[in-house]
Amino acid sequence: MEQPVSEFKSKSGLKRIFAALGYSVEGLRTALRTEHAFRQELMLFAAGAVVALLLPVSGFQKLVLIAVLWLMLIVELINSAIEAVVDRVSLERHPLAKNAKDFGSAAVLLTAILAAATWSVLLFQRFW
Numbered sequence: 001m002e003q004p005v006s007e008f009k010s011k012s013g014l015k016r017i018f019a020a021l022g023y024s025v026e027g028l029r030t031a032l033r034t035e036h037a038f039r040q041e042l043m044l045f046a047a048g049a050v051v052a053l054l055l056p057v058s059g060f061q062k063l064v065l066i067a068v069l070w071l072m073l074i075v076e077l078i079n080s081a082i083e084a085v086v087d088r089v090s091l092e093r094h095p096l097a098k099n100a101k102d103f104g105s106a107a108v109l110l111t112a113i114l115a116a117a118t119w120s121v122l123l124f125q126r127f128w
Contacts, residue, residue: 027077035080037108038073045069048119061122068115075111079104 031038045066052065082104086097 031077031080035076038076038080041069041072041076045073055123055126057122057126061126065119065122068111068118072108072111072115075107079108 032042048069049066052062055062055065057065082100086100090097
């Protein structure tokens, strides 16, 4: 038995690539417009990237410092997507909806801890 295909399924070839790029840009625009946490983390990323580029550390270390901040933005977007889907399904309070949102939030927290630990270790090694 053949699986039904969503009418929203993407195109193929170059059309798919350009469509995906458009969806991604729209997702970033929406996150900037509607997600306060994403905007805060984006400001942290911008400041952190500048600091990382100015630090007297290796190119690889600069990359790692910037990458963990970039990862925090990625996880925040995934968390926002989870929250949007949960809210789309129902706005009523439900233990499973709470779990989904809490798990997404925990993922952001763990990523922030990873970023803080990475920055701490690299800066400690460099300056102390």
